[in-house]
Amino acid sequence: ALSCPPHSHYELCGSPCQPTCHTPSVPTACPSSPCSEGCFCDPGYVLSGSDCVPRSECGCEYRGQYYQKDTEFYPSCRERCRCGSDGAVTCQEAFCSAHEECRLEDGVLGCHPTGYGRLVVSGDPHYVTFDGRTFNIPGSCTYILARVCKPAQRLANFTVLVEHEAGTHGDPVVMKRVVVSIHGYTITMERGRRWEVDSERYTLPLVTEDKKLRLGQEGNNIVLHTAAGIRILYNTATFLLITVPDVYRGRLCGLGGDYDGDPSDDFRLPSGALAGTTQEFVTSWKVPEDRACSDGCDGGTCARCDVTNEAMYGRNGSCGIIRDAEGPFRGCHSRVSPVEYFTHCVHDVCAASGDRGALCHALQAYAAACQAAGAKVRPWRTKEFCPLQCPPNSHYELCTRTCDLTCASLVGPAPCTWGCFEGCQCDEGFVFDGATCVSPERCGC
Numbered sequence: 001a002l003s004c005p006p007h008s009h010y011e012l013c014g015s016p017c018q019p020t021c022h023t024p025s026v027p028t029a030c031p032s033s034p035c036s037e038g039c040f041c042d043p044g045y046v047l048s049g050s051d052c053v054p055r056s057e058c059g060c061e062y063r064g065q066y067y068q069k070d071t072e073f074y075p076s077c078r079e080r081c082r083c084g085s086d087g088a089v090t091c092q093e094a095f096c097s098a099h100e101e102c103r104l105e106d107g108v109l110g111c112h113p114t115g116y117g118r119l120v121v122s123g124d125p126h127y128v129t130f131d132g133r134t135f136n137i138p139g140s141c142t143y144i145l146a147r148v149c150k151p152a153q154r155l156a157n158f159t160v161l162v163e164h165e166a167g168t169h170g171d172p173v174v175m176k177r178v179v180v181s182i183h184g185y186t187i188t189m190e191r192g193r194r195w196e197v198d199s200e201r202y203t204l205p206l207v208t209e210d211k212k213l214r215l216g217q218e219g220n221n222i223v224l225h226t227a228a229g230i231r232i233l234y235n236t237a238t239f240l241l242i243t244v245p246d247v248y249r250g251r252l253c254g255l256g257g258d259y260d261g262d263p264s265d266d267f268r269l270p271s272g273a274l275a276g277t278t279q280e281f282v283t284s285w286k287v288p289e290d291r292a293c294s295d296g297c298d299g300g301t302c303a304r305c306d307v308t309n310e311a312m313y314g315r316n317g318s319c320g321i322i323r324d325a326e327g328p329f330r331g332c333h334s335r336v337s338p339v340e341y342f343t344h345c346v347h348d349v350c351a352a353s354g355d356r357g358a359l360c361h362a363l364q365a366y367a368a369a370c371q372a373a374g375a376k377v378r379p380w381r382t383k384e385f386c387p388l389q390c391p392p393n394s395h396y397e398l399c400t401r402t403c404d405l406t407c408a409s410l411v412g413p414a415p416c417t418w419g420c421f422e423g424c425q426c427d428e429g430f431v432f433d434g435a436t437c438v439s440p441e442r443c444g445c
Contacts, residue, residue, distance in 0.1 A: 004039035007052040014040040021058035021087075022066065048068060060087045074109045077334035078325060079100035095337040098132030101373070102334035117248065119146060120258040121240040122365040123358070124351055125164060125173060126344040129257035130244070133266045134340055135278050136347070137255075138296025140166040142172050142287040146242060149253035156228035158182035160242060160254075161287060166294065173296060178234055181224050183212040189222050189234045203434035205408050217402050217432070219421025220388075233372055239365035241372055255285050277423040304408040305350035318359060319345035321380065322366050328380035332370035360386035364422075371399075371421045381422075390424035393437035400425040407443035408433045 002010045017030035018040060041052035048059050049068055059068040060083035067073050074080055080094035098118065105112050117130035125137045129195060130146075137143070147159040150190035165176040180187045185208065188196045195215065198204065205216035212227040218374040224232040229245040242256070250260040256359050257266030267281040268274055275281035283295065305313075313319050321327050322345060323338040332338070345362035352358035363380060370377050379398055381387055388396045399420040426437035433443055 002039065005051065006074060007042050007045045008039045009042055010038075011040050012037050014038060018047055021053075021055075027410040054297060056085070058087060059083050060089045063087045067236040074102065074111070077109070095333060095339050098110045098128050098134075098337055098340060101336075113261075113352055115246060117244045117246075117252075117259045119244075120340075120369065121145070121175060122341070123238050123344050123348040123362055125162075125175060126340075126347070127255055128340050129255070129263065130252065130259035131257050131261060131263040131266055132341075133257060133263035135282075135293065137164065137282055138173055139282065139286075139294060140164045140296060141293035142289055144254040144287060145178075146244075146252055146254040146256040148248070148251055149258075150251040152251065155247060155251065155252045156182060156226070156230075158226075158230060159230065160232070160256075162240070162255075164293075166226075166296075172182055172240065175240060178232070180224060180232060182228065182230065183208075183210075185213055187213070187215065187224055189224075189232075189236065191236055195222055195237075203407075204404060205285040217406075217434075219368075219371070219400050219402055219423030220364075221421055221423070225287070233368065235364065235368055239368050255282065268436075289313045303351070305347060309350050309354075310346055313346045313349045313354065313359075314342070319349060319362065321363060328378040329366060329370060330378075332366070332375035332377060333372070336366070336369045338366065341369070356386070367422055371419060374419050377422070384398070388422070392429045394424040394426050396422070397425040398422045402426075402432055406434070407438075407440070 004010050007299055013035035014037070015030065016034065016036060031260055041047055044054060045052040046055055046058065048057065048064060057069055059071070062081065062083075063075055065075075067345060069083055069085065072082050073093070073128055078093060078095070079091045081089050083089055088329040101114050102109065102111055108132045118128075118132050120128040123136070127136065127137065128134050142163040144159055145160040145162045148155065148157045151157060157420040161179040162175060163177040163179070164173045166173055171344060174191065176191050178189045180189075186198055195201070195204075197208070197213070197215065204214075204222075205214065207214050214225040216223055221233050221235045231243045233241040242250070244259065248259060251259060253268060253270070256401075257263070258268060265274065267278065269281065269284040275284065279295070316324050322329055322342045323333070324330070330340065341362070345359065348358045349355065363386060367380065368376050377398065381396070390396050400423045401420050402423060402425065405426050426432050429439065430437040431443065
């Protein structure tokens with residue numbers, strides 16, 4: 001005999017009209033034939049999906065899909081719903097966490113790990129760790145951002161330092177310099193488009209002899225790719241993105257945390273103990289240096305944004321653009337959560353008393369994060385709103401591939417390694433020589 005699941009029994013000739021959660025009562029006009037052989041729910045039970053359950057345990061129908069009771073589901077990448085009792089569905093706006101993306105996996109739409117770690121520093125330095133914990137650093141010192149604390153065989157060691165500097169006239173603190181040590185090289189990327197490898201300037205794109213490093217300009221960004229799979233994107237102003245492959249999971253330390261998937265244990269001191277406060281954690285990763293630097297915010301308390309201003313800067317004409325479901329970044333929300341970027345934008349614009357420049361930098365940071373994740377960004381700049389000034393013989397493009405149009409690419413292919421980014425593209429008939437757009441015959445050796 002056929003073995004049947006719980007609360008069901010075998011029938012050789014069962015009714016074609018089985019009661020289900022969807023149609024709990026069998027229609028009176030149900031034809032008695034053709035009958036069928038199979039498993040049928042016991043009396044008092046109805047079909048919920050493929051299970052027989054009491055009526056009180058029935059699930060919910062939502063937008064034509066059936067969900068079992070007490071399950072959470074994502075009907076779209078912007079909302080999370082729960083199927084409760086009596087078929088009631090409750091939904092709320094939700095985005096995935098900082099190290100997840102919304103995608104279909106095994107036919108189920110939901111938040112799934114990206115498969116790589118993302119560490120972000122942006123604006124008036126806001127940090128989002130590899131595991132998605134956020135904090136701000138108002139100090140103007142140099143800090144260890146990330147390094148390998150638990151080495152393993154065949155795992156390349158690396159260290160990333162970030163140097164802040166105090167703004168002028170009470171302006172916020174800004175990133176001044178990023179220093180990366182990996183594969184025996186030291187790469188310095190400085191605010192305002194200066195970069196060095198082992199203290200020497202090179203024309204971009206640069207590929208080292210051992211092919212372990214590739215440094216190039218992609219759109220408005222300096223991008224470093226390493227043989228170890230670590231990628232660093234710096235827009236030489238207010239946005240830094242570090243992505244590391246999964247082999248580094250649980251092996252890192254520094255301000256970026258340990259990348260073990262758990263944000264609650266990110267604030268570890270170099271000794272391995274958990275810090276009591278954010279300040280203690282930040283201070284413990286300071287690098288001793290000759291110059292004087294401050295931990296920022298007089299008396300340790302930083303100014304807060306007024307609630308009415310917060311609402312004003314959160315509107316769609318301002319930071320609200322980042323999370324607007326109909327806005328230019330709507331195609332990105334499933335790949336990169338807009339929540340942290342929106343919060344940081346409001347903080348920065350408020351700290352700058354509504355300054356348009358702070359807003360443009362915050363939007364530019366989210367645009368770069370989206371494009372690095374391969375998401376489509378729609379036009380968001382206009383001649384009046386956040387225009388990007390381009391040098392002679394070039395023009396703004398939302399999706400430019402600077403790396404394909406360089407003097408180096410005339411000699412041999414220097415393919416772009418990440419998708420496209422917004423930035424200044426050389427006009428037709430000109431190529432990028434690492435600093436400006438020139439006609440091909442002006443290229444050096």
